[in-house]
Amino acid sequence: METKNYTVAVDLGSSSVVVAVGETRDDGRMHVAAVVSKPVEGVNAGRIDNIELVSRAIREAVSEVEAQLGIRITEAYAGISGDFVRCARHTDHVYVFDPETGVSQRDVDALFDRMRNVQAPDDETIMERIPQNYMVDDSQEVKNPVGSFGKKLSSTFNFILCHKTPIQRLDMALKRLSIKMLGVFSDALATPEAVLLPEEKEEGVAVVDLGAGVTDVTVYYRNVVRYTVSIPMGASAINRDIRTMGVPEKHVESLKRRYGSAVAELAPEDKLIRVNGRTAREAKDILLRNLATVIEARATDIAEFVQQEIKDSGYASKLAYGIVLTGGSAQLKDLDELFRRVTETDVRVAVPDVGIAEESGELAANPAYATAVGILLKGAAQGACAVVEFVAPAASAPRHVRTGGPACGACASGSGPTSSGRFGAPSRFRTARRSACGTTRSPTCSCAPARTAPGGSAAPCAAPARSSGTDGSACRPHSGPAARAPAGTPENRTPPTAGRAAGTRGGTPRGDRFAAQTRLELHIPESIRQGEPKFHGRRRRGNLTPGERSRITQQRIEQRLHNLPFNDL
Known part of the structure; x- marks a missing residue:
């Protein structure tokens, strides 16, 4: 900030x-x-x-x-x-x-x-x-x-x-x-x-700011503020009068601005407008001349109050530039003409x-x-x-993450280090690798890793921005953590020493114990398996004695605590 x-x-x-x-x-x-x-x-x-x-x-x-x-x-x-x-x-x-x-x-x-x-x-x-x-x-x-x-x-x-x-x-x-x-x-x-304008302030002018509840009058002469007053009456009084015609309050302001006029004789005599009520049956027609008559009556009161205040200031005869109307209510049609008739002076509507x-x-x-x-x-x-x-914050460059499937495009060689468990144990989830172009790729995308060219610059990545694999999957921009994917085939796995030169042990980044989960292979001793049906996965454990189960569980705990490989019984 x-x-x-x-x-x-x-x-x-x-x-x-x-x-x-x-x-x-x-x-x-x-x-x-x-x-x-x-x-x-x-x-x-x-x-x-x-x-x-x-x-x-x-x-x-x-x-x-x-x-x-x-x-x-x-x-x-x-x-x-x-x-x-x-x-x-x-x-x-x-x-x-x-x-x-x-x-x-x-x-x-x-x-x-x-x-x-x-x-x-x-x-x-x-x-x-x-x-x-x-x-x-x-x-x-x-x-x-x-x-x-x-x-x-x-x-x-x-x-x-x-x-x-x-x-x-x-x-x-x-x-x-x-x-x-x-x-x-x-x-x-x-x-x-x-x-x-400066000449208006010098020669004399009255500014009338017409608001909803207050009308402000300011008199300038010889570039000096001579008189100010706030009249507690504004356009809201006109709105209340229109409400007496049976117009819903939510339609009053839009009706006044769209069809209203401050001078009744300038409004059409035979034109009707339909005002919606709560239901279609309650809609009613209003003659524009009648609407203008109601508006003119209250607007005339405001103009007369303004005229009286200008007279009380003592500068009514010195206002060479007349009256300047402004404020939200000054947008009412023909209001300047009404003030011109009441005050008998020049009137204009001003914007800032x-x-x-x-x-x-x-x-x-x-x-x-x-x-x-x-x-x-x-x-x-x-x-x-x-x-x-x-x-x-500056937007980070999109990372190239493989969503699954074989290698993409020109980088289908399958080269580069992968993540394996500690001491050579195969990794259940491989960590994402970074290509030479700085994009992060998932383990299943075997794009070539970053290579350092002479002088310290990274060699360009051969993979295109978006390339599809043989399974139709494609690399996509990714800004979050690397996607987790099952380990590849055994022939694509790297030996335990593949990542040690880069500051890892067994291919797993130090300090990130859970980045690569180790798949635990359960091996049953030959003596126990003799004469027993072959089971797969976790069902084998159901055929063990309680003592054997306890030993296996203890070894699992020790392996978790000390990151040791799981040994056969």
Whole structure:
């Protein structure tokens, strides 16, 4: 195993969890290596209610990413969204250290130090501190105060606050998977990083991230985040309204995406669609115009909430680039047209295509992945995540094993050492032999053994890769232990000293007592056999006296213990 750095993002939504892994290129762009989305339960409007269900969904997504990339994820960045995330403004000032030389960087750092000392309420934590503007002597607003003349430097900061409990639950869900959460970002700040161009941030734009349970609104102006808010309403409210039409819950989402429209007058008036029920008799027909009417009513509510939040930000009249829609629910047909009619401004639907490599465009070209890609970009700016990359072991060369029968092909000469028992006893199972090409062959395949050529190199094996014997059997690749086969004919057996030069005794490798089992031949004394019928094999023992049986058994035991040849009685 070797360690490799990636950036890992976990975007936990109300209906799905997205896990993305990327790597920063030398040119600064993010290469998205993998993106996986899985349905999730146990999340209500961005808040984790059932950590067991959430951990299970994250585990499925993480496991699939790990399988795709051959890594094990140990660290990740996460995003969070819900009505428990809010922004608050705070204004503070410092006096210029030397008014005659103007405002210096020392004065700006002193102002930042004062802002860092601002404490959040006991049940909240500060996620971001974003300076909004700088004022010199309370009269002149400047973008960069360094060099300006004045006695007093003040600024307004936008604090992004979040309740501690949702963050703790998210951290707990990741720790169940042995994943360390390196940082957590507000989805409202992460999503614009993947969909907005620099000129849009400068001239003014509102990003609306439409999720299942939460709708995030972020207002940019002069390249600064001016306002963020999370509306606890999303596409799940539209799904609940469609359920009131008698549509089974399992068909609601597919029906909305395939046939739904956010503008009723753009839907066909006389077109019907059939929705399956529990049985064929329960199937019903729905008019597309009626479906669009239900969707439009709830989508209009969401658009009006968004419009009101933009007005509350104070920048409604300064958004030159209008509204950018993104998120999984932004794929609803004609939703951009509905927002255009309600807000009376320009609207476009965006996919994450900013800051990522061109070859990653197709993989991440989905509005539902905008937040995950944004978390990747923000996380990469803070530091990559440590993951463990698994390196597959090098595949060993296939071994040539004879499955049975006579010698194969050109190697039918029958030469080469075979395995026999200790002190010349014939071997019941011969050990596999290795040919010159490095392949392992079974004892019944009498291919020529490896030969050492001058210079230490092995001579090539004359046997082909696959060759058939006279019985139709063939050599086959084999990666396990050598196949055991009965001993060959007596004339093919080798003398006891055949394998001693190779570090064996009696042809059997030392230390491997059971590699070659010895066949025990029972010889009955002539005096006992006289007048008795001839028996074969183990039946002879039944004609012996108890004393003779005991002696034979004792000799067998001694032979096993001391590896001695079996003598006649």
